[in-house]
Amino acid sequence: MLRGIDVSAYQSSSYSTDGLSFVFVKATEGRSYVNPRLNAQAKRARDAGCVVGFYHFLWPGNLTAQAEYFLDRAPERAGDILAVDWETTGEGTHASNAEKDRFLRILKELRPGHRVVLYCNRNFWLDVDTTSYAGDGLWIADYVTAGKPRIRADWTFHQYTDHPLDKDVADFTSAADLREWASP
DSSP states (O other): OEEEEEEOTTSOTTOOOTTOSEEEEEEEETTTEEOTTHHHHHHHHHHTTOEEEEEEEOOSSOHHHHHHHHHHHSOOOTTOEEEEEOSOOTTSOOOOHHHHHHHHHHHHHHSTTSEEEEEEEHHIIIIIOSSOOOBTEEEEEOOSSTTOOSOSSOOSEEEEEOSSSEEEEESOSSHHHHHHHHOO
16 A cells, blocks of 8 residues: 555645655635645655645535636646545534535536545445445545555545545555556
């Protein structure tokens, strides 16, 4: 398995890339938030030779506007991965299953040359999700042994801890395999 992390404005732009093969960077949330460290954090990952992914924290409603907002701000480079972060918002709401599925499909329509994955925690996957649609792959958050999330579904990325930062593994045997998958 390959090692990676995901970062947001809470992390420095000079995070350690030692031993990492991929980095997901929070880009946007809803239609009003942009990570102020987005470009610097992405540059740090690219300079280290990592596969880069960008994620959008999905809010209910205005799906096309949210997708356009995200894609207008997430750099577009071949081999970048796009992710949808589906969880409870700060207002205690969440996008419906239909909204989550439609948002993933909108991203695929707007950037057809990119992989699009769904990020959610184990609770959302098991107790909220009713469609099992995850685009091109599931990025599951379950804080257990790396690479052993407690789900039956196939997964592509596994966030296994948030201490001292969000650490992930990818279900690929080599960085070359990940790069090939990320560039359909």
